[in-house]
Amino acid sequence: MAGLNKVTVEDLSVKGKKVLVRVDFNVPLKDGVITNDNRITAALPTINKLVENGAKVVLCSHLGKPKNGPEDKFSLAPAAARLAELVTAKVTFAKDDTVVGDNAKKAVAEMGEGEIVVLENTRFRGAEETKNGEEFAKELAQLVDGEAFVMDAFGSAHRAHASTAGVTKFVKETAVGYLMQKEINFLGNAVEDPVRPFVAILGGAKVADKLNVINNLIEKCDTLIIGGGMAYTFLKAQGKEIGTSLVDDTKLDYCKEMIEKAAKAGKKLLLPVDTTITKSFPDPIDAEIEVEVSETIPADMMGLDIGTKTQELYAEAVKSAKTVVWNGPMGVFENPILAKGTIAVAKSLAETDATTIIGGGDSAAAVISLGFADKMSHISTGGGASLEYLEGKVLPGIDVIADK
Ligand code: ATP
Secondary structure (H helix, E strand, C coil), X not given: CCCCCECEHHHCCCCCCEEEEECCCCCCEECCEECCCHXXXXXXXXXXXXXXXXXXEEEECCCCCCCCCXXXXXXXXXXXXXXXXXXXXXXXXXXXXXCCCHHHHHHHHHCCCCCEEEECCHHHHCHHHHCCCHHHHHHHHHHCCCCEEEECCHHHCCCCCCCCCHHXXXXXXXXXXXXXXHHHHHHHHHHHCCCCCEEEEECCCCCHHHHHHHHHHHHHCCEEEECCCCHHHHHHHCXXXXXXXXXXXXXXXXXXXXXXXXXXXCCEEECCCCEEEECCCCCCCCCCCCCEEECCCCCCCEEEEECHHHHHXXXXXXXXXXXXXXXXXXXXXXXXXXXXXXXXXXXXXXXXXXXXXXXXXXXXXXXXXXXXXXXXXXXXXXHHHHHHHHCCCCCHHHHCCCEC
């Protein structure tokens, strides 16, 4: 199995100890109500294990991007309330604008074994959190008497923040949780030791966002499929007319280089052979628009989804795969008329027996909303983190955890 040689939550002896756990409770909220609690349920195995083993479990997480310090709309209170519904253990929310102030200290001092305290949003400490401030990292560690820290926030593992990385300097023991283990095992195996054929599918808006992912995956996979807005820069690099489609002219040489690199390495690089085109970008995004499917894109039209032949081509490639990794939608899926390509790819993944891994973000949301979630082997909880993993980067939040 590709490389997780880290101390895990199972290796710790936690009875009676205070354990700080960095979870990813960065859930979507609408008017204070959680619209998707996947990230909370994904953290339950680690939380329950620690509770069962008699730890005093102190959870911390960020939520959203509060710019002006503590603000009620970014409070972790709704996440704590949801957690309380999902576990049998007692859950106390430590409302505290400084995260680790008197309220937090009191809650932790009063907690019993097998109980849970949820701290307030770590980003209420602003740059102290995001710039990995040593003082805040130390305060977090002191809250659990410098005993133990478990990292289970895969979605934040690509950031070296006080609560994901800095804190480890001030605790005796560190470990990864079950969610981290699962994410690392699926993504790590897929990239480093895949059962072949290995097909990688990349979509989304911009080539520039995924330069290193494309580069790394061409080396690792057998077939790389490109869709979404980023496909047009590749098509233009091949000398094709792309009309008014999204393009990054500064990346044409890069795309040429990638096309050559794939050819030299004997890898298949699949690009759209037809396109769903329209006159202009829908406004609002889900507006009813007239579209046609065409093998060529006229100068005054733009491509907003892969066409039907491309859907078949991509589905065929998925059928012959044993491992599939997918990140990024195939078109402007927010509009049902332009979601067909994304749905077709999601369906092809749902129908295969291959190991299927969804790399977070929009593609994860698409798979879940289409009802295909339980058909996938793994849906990553981290968009940015899974992308950086697919780039072959070492994530700081994994790196800081002790090796076995
Ligand atoms: P995340 O960072 O959340 O993981 P992602 O990698 O899944 O995101 P993004 O790069 O953010 O994807 O791109 C998603 C956006 O790309 C969607 O909003 C979609 O509408 C847009 N998009 C897809 N195809 C096109 C296209 N042909 N033209 C313009 N925009 C497109």
